[in-house]
Amino acid sequence: MIQRINSDLAAGALGLVVFAVFWFNRGTLSPLSGMFPDAVLMVMLAVSGALLVKGVLRADIRPAFPDGNAGRVALMIAGLGLWWLGIRYVGFLVTSTTLFFAIALSLSRTVETLSTRRALVCAAAAVIVVGGFYLVFTQILYIRPFRTPLP
Amino acid sequence: MTRSTSRLAAAFAAGAAATALSVGAAAADFPERPIDYVIPFDPGGESDVTARMQEPHLEEMLGVSVNVSHQPGGGGAVAWSEFQNNAEPDGHEIIGINIPHIVGQPIQRDDAGYATDGFEIVTWFHFTPNTLIVPADSPYETVDDLVAFAQENPQALTIGGSGTFSGNHLEVLRMEEVADIDVTYIPFTGTGPLPAAILGGHVGALMTNSMLGVQMEDEIRTLAVASEERVPALPDVPTFKELGYDIVGGTYRGIAVPEGTPQERIDTLREAFSEVNEIIGEDQVPLGFIMTDYGGDEAWEIVDQVYNNYSAFLEDADD
Amino acid sequence: MDMLLAAIPQILQPHMLITIFAGVAAGLLIGSLPGLTATMALAVLLPFTFGMDALQGLAALGAIYMGTIYGGAFTAILINTPGTPSSIATTFDGYPMAKQGRALEAISAATIASVIGGIIGVTALLVLAPPLARLAVAFGPAEMFWVAVLGLTLIASLSSDSLLKGALGGCIGLILGTIGVSPVGGETRFTFGIPAMQGGVSLIVALIGLFVIPEILSMAARGRAALSAPSDMSLERFNFLPVLRKVISKPVNIIRSCVIGQVVAIIPGAGGNITSLIAYNESRRASKEPESYGKGNVDGLVASESSNNVMVAGSMIPLLTLGIPGAPPDAVILGVLMLHGLRPGIELFTESGVLTNGFILSMGLAALMMLPVGLLGGRLVYRSILKTPHYFLIPTILIVTILGTYALRNNVTDVLIMLGMGVAGYFLRIIGIYAAPIVLGLILGTIAEQGYTQTILGGMADAVPQLRLLDNVLSQILFALVLLALLSALLPRLLSRKQGITGSGPTPPGNE
Numbered sequence: 016m017i018q019r020i021n022s023d024l025a026a027g028a029l030g031l032v033v034f035a036v037f038w039f040n041r042g043t044l045s046p047l048s049g050m051f052p053d054a055v056l057m058v059m060l061a062v063s064g065a066l067l068v069k070g071v072l073r074a075d076i077r078p079a080f081p082d083g084n085a086g087r088v089a090l091m092i093a094g095l096g097l098w099w100l101g102i103r104y105v106g107f108l109v110t111s112t113t114l115f116f117a118i119a120l121s122l123s124r125t126v127e128t129l130s131t132r133r134a135l136v137c138a139a140a141a142v143i144v145v146g147g148f149y150l151v152f153t154q155i156l157y158i159r160p161f162r163t164p165l166p
Numbered sequence: 167m168t169r170s171t172s173r174l175a176a177a178f179a180a181g182a183a184a185t186a187l188s189v190g191a192a193a194a195d196f197p198e199r200p201i202d203y204v205i206p207f208d209p210g211g212e213s214d215v216t217a218r219m220q221e222p223h224l225e226e227m228l229g230v231s232v233n234v235s236h237q238p239g240g241g242g243a244v245a246w247s248e249f250q251n252n253a254e255p256d257g258h259e260i261i262g263i264n265i266p267h268i269v270g271q272p273i274q275r276d277d278a279g280y281a282t283d284g285f286e287i288v289t290w291f292h293f294t295p296n297t298l299i300v301p302a303d304s305p306y307e308t309v310d311d312l313v314a315f316a317q318e319n320p321q322a323l324t325i326g327g328s329g330t331f332s333g334n335h336l337e338v339l340r341m342e343e344v345a346d347i348d349v350t351y352i353p354f355t356g357t358g359p360l361p362a363a364i365l366g367g368h369v370g371a372l373m374t375n376s377m378l379g380v381q382m383e384d385e386i387r388t389l390a391v392a393s394e395e396r397v398p399a400l401p402d403v404p405t406f407k408e409l410g411y412d413i414v415g416g417t418y419r420g421i422a423v424p425e426g427t428p429q430e431r432i433d434t435l436r437e438a439f440s441e442v443n444e445i446i447g448e449d450q451v452p453l454g455f456i457m458t459d460y461g462g463d464e465a466w467e468i469v470d471q472v473y474n475n476y477s478a479f480l481e482d483a484d485d
Numbered sequence: 486m487d488m489l490l491a492a493i494p495q496i497l498q499p500h501m502l503i504t505i506f507a508g509v510a511a512g513l514l515i516g517s518l519p520g521l522t523a524t525m526a527l528a529v530l531l532p533f534t535f536g537m538d539a540l541q542g543l544a545a546l547g548a549i550y551m552g553t554i555y556g557g558a559f560t561a562i563l564i565n566t567p568g569t570p571s572s573i574a575t576t577f578d579g580y581p582m583a584k585q586g587r588a589l590e591a592i593s594a595a596t597i598a599s600v601i602g603g604i605i606g607v608t609a610l611l612v613l614a615p616p617l618a619r620l621a622v623a624f625g626p627a628e629m630f631w632v633a634v635l636g637l638t639l640i641a642s643l644s645s646d647s648l649l650k651g652a653l654g655g656c657i658g659l660i661l662g663t664i665g666v667s668p669v670g671g672e673t674r675f676t677f678g679i680p681a682m683q684g685g686v687s688l689i690v691a692l693i694g695l696f697v698i699p700e701i702l703s704m705a706a707r708g709r710a711a712l713s714a715p716s717d718m719s720l721e722r723f724n725f726l727p728v729l730r731k732v733i734s735k736p737v738n739i740i741r742s743c744v745i746g747q748v749v750a751i752i753p754g755a756g757g758n759i760t761s762l763i764a765y766n767e768s769r770r771a772s773k774e775p776e777s778y779g780k781g782n783v784d785g786l787v788a789s790e791s792s793n794n795v796m797v798a799g800s801m802i803p804l805l806t807l808g809i810p811g812a813p814p815d816a817v818i819l820g821v822l823m824l825h826g827l828r829p830g831i832e833l834f835t836e837s838g839v840l841t842n843g844f845i846l847s848m849g850l851a852a853l854m855m856l857p858v859g860l861l862g863g864r865l866v867y868r869s870i871l872k873t874p875h876y877f878l879i880p881t882i883l884i885v886t887i888l889g890t891y892a893l894r895n896n897v898t899d900v901l902i903m904l905g906m907g908v909a910g911y912f913l914r915i916i917g918i919y920a921a922p923i924v925l926g927l928i929l930g931t932i933a934e935q936g937y938t939q940t941i942l943g944g945m946a947d948a949v950p951q952l953r954l955l956d957n958v959l960s961q962i963l964f965a966l967v968l969l970a971l972l973s974a975l976l977p978r979l980l981s982r983k984q985g986i987t988g989s990g991p992t993p994p995g996n997e
Contacts, residue, residue, distance in 0.1 A: 048670035082706035122876035125708035209528035239684020256549025279680020330671025368625035
């Protein structure tokens with residue numbers, strides 16, 4: 016696993032990627048609409064180039080995962096991805112309650128061992144929090160529920 | 167509560183009388199749950215203010231609560247495309263629609279995400295004609311003064327308005343054609359910044375809706391209004407037609423439901439909105455609105471009219 | 486003056502006091518939920534005012550507005566999330582303070598600053614409205630362009646870590662801001678063929694994504710909550726008076742921030758979004774110990790919170806006198822005025838002067854009520870965040886964030902954008918690209934673009950349209966300020982490089 020990262024090279028490369036994504040999706044724009052994004056993209060290209068040069072000459076090396084456990088971050092991100100897919104198929108309430116439950120249970124392992132009781136507490140919290148906020152938003156604040164097949 | 171029930175009864179009676187068969191039965195089980203009224207713009211704009219005025223009266227007449235929510239973005243297109251793709255055609259989901267937006271955007275954009283004829287129009291409930299406004303200390307006393315200056319100085323006269331290929335912009339394009347002049351149109355985001363633009367002298371004139379003319383009466387001069395007849399709130403302002411310019415146009419606001427909504431529910435809604443119009447007209451007419459009630463084929467005639475008048479400009483823009 | 490006196494008894498009636506109190510409390514609650522902005526709070530609570538008369542309705546909305554802007558400070562301090570854009574700068578010092586166990590001190594200082602700011606804003610509105618209104622209309626397209634550029638120079642001072650990375654962050658913000666319908670020209674740009682992208686990347690969506698998601702990801706990585714209970718000072722023994730003394734012992738800081746807040750507030754369109762950033766930056770620049778900013782300096786927090794609460798009443802000046810909404814929430818207030826058949830303008834101060842003065846005074850009262858409501862509410866929120874174990878806190882914040890983002894524009898795509906930007910923001914933070922420059926680019930890009938293209942359009946008939954950018958005195962002054970700001974941000978950097986000092990430099994604000 017990568018322990019340290021050349022942050023200048025990484026930033027420069029990222030700048031180039033963003034530049035490319037926008038530059039090749041620009042399509043045809045009239046001068047009035049195109050002037051400003053073009054100028055920004057050119058500056059971005061220049062800044063990215065400068066960062067790449069700096070990354071070679073005077074790199075700023077940093078730890079790649081300053082926060083501790085990278086695995087938990089990966090799990091969280093995966094969870095968010097699954098949530099996004101899930102709301103289309105089983106609806107917001109079910110997906111979100113599951114996500115809450117999964118996050119709570121897996122993070123609680125850092126302080127307590129897994130047990131049936133623990134799982135029940137997490138499940139109860141998931142139902143209360145997700146259900147509670149959902150009700151507050153839809154019933155009191157009149158926010159229309161998500162337009163997905165199920166609530 | 168008694169007042170609201172009697173109103174309700176009155177609304178039903180009127181609905182039944184107006185639309186003959188089976189309406190009574192249909193009206194009885196519609197609406198059965200709260201109505202979602204989507205405003206495709208930010209809170210605070212004219213569409214929002216009007217919806218807020220309508221809300222309590224609609225609730226009385228329909229007997230269910232009416233929830234106004236906002237889904238702004240893309241000049242309305244985000245909400246309209248989402249609505250056409252997802253809304254249930256059962257009459258409980260209604261959305262505010264505007265002319266010329268719903269005509270212009272699908273022509274001008276490849277990715278508008280909705281089609282003009284993908285709605286069922288319930289009614290166009292009011293109209294705000296475009297007006298030509300100059301500061302009170304402007305050298306232009308009449309439209310002719312302004313046209314004379316613009317003819318001698320191409321592009322030098324700046325006219326501000328809300329948005330690009332909006333009603334304001336299209337009207338300026340039409341004026342350029344009719345009066346054979348070349349002016350510079352400067353778009354602003356919405357009507358909000360326009361008073362500052364005209365008072366600060368950042369533009370020479372404004373092409374804007376009639377409300378601004380009423381609201382800023384003391385600081386500005388309204389040269390002409392683009393309606394068939396004079397606007398009640400601006401009795402001294404001539405129409406473009408009176409002055410010999412064939413310019414009629416503005417913004418219609420209305421209500422649409424998804425395609426496939428049962429006709430009797432559309433009729434119930436239209437009935438409610440036209441009754442509400444009677445009530446809120448007392449407040450809106452003095453502000454510069456013209457109340458209308460165009461449903462069914464009449465509603466589409468208005469769409470066609472706008473299409474015929476302006477589609478040439480819009481197709482130019484698409485190239 | 487008579488009208489002012491006539492208004493006082495009206496707003497001191499019990500039902501008015503209760504209305505204002507409830508408004509402040511409701512606003513505070515909503516403002517402290519990430520994603521729920523002042524505009525939204527006003528829009529969703531508006532129907533509750535239908536049954537009220539004009540004064541009571543306006544007072545309720547004014548109180549909600551005040552409360553929401555202030556409520557944004559809570560989440561800024563406690564979970565590093567600006568509840569509203571106007572409290573971005575509050576996170577810079579507020580969150581470090583909270584992490585040092587000084588959360589209550591931060592909340593109290595923010596409360597005091599907000600109350601003072603609110604009252605100064607109301608006073609300015611009462612006394613200076615007509616002359617300041619004239620200033621508001623002086624800002625045309627060219628001036629707005631320079632204001633935006635001036636704001637962008639903040640990137641240089643906000644990114645003392647690496648100027649290049651700050652600039653890249655700013656560019657990312659600027660280019661994200663171009664997604665959607667172009668302000669001049671009306672074409673859709675960079676929508677990647679998705680209709681929902683016509684709405685562009687909303688500032689709040691980006692704000693929530695870039696601030697909240699990285700924070701909860703790193704909380705998850707560390708496996709514990711970011712806040713720990715204060716060690717030296719228990720909750721019960723926390724004393725309010727020393728904080729008060731500390732805050733008011735630096736009157737210059739407060740006054741400077743309030744003046745900045747007032748001036749920025751009346752520039753229509755610039756809105757309150759950047760007031761706190763400018764005030765924060767000036768406070769740091771004037772400070773004797775600028776290196777302590779971003780590490781929990783209470784002065785930075787005070788600068789941010791006092792300036793953004795001045796903005797609430799301050800932005801009412803162009804609204805009430807000219808009908809120009811200075812900030813987005815003002816558009817809702819304008820709508821309410823219209824609902825009640827009131828026309829903005831001088832008549833509002835003459836014919837309906839009692840009503841208008843009553844409304845203004847009620848905002849002052851709302852500002853005062855923030856003191857008890859805020860101090861009690863702040864303690865409550867703090868305690869509950871402290872007592873909740875991190876494995877419940879993280880998913881709770883996540884769910885509220887998702888709902889809040891969705892509620893903003895009833896748009897599911899916004900949620901995807903928020904989560905995507907958040908995850909990206911986490912990794913960007915690791916390589917040294919922070920949220921503040923990106924958000925700044927996003928706020929100012931549209932203003933700069935619109936100002937520039939409108940100015941060029943206005944000069945279509947000239948030989949060189951660009952000259953219009955420096956056409957008048959105000960734009961020249963602003964241009965000079967831009968140069969000054971750039972010099973003052975870049976010179977020290979160049980000098981220190983020449984002297985061969987290779988230290989890491991001052992810690993950039995808003996970083997871990």
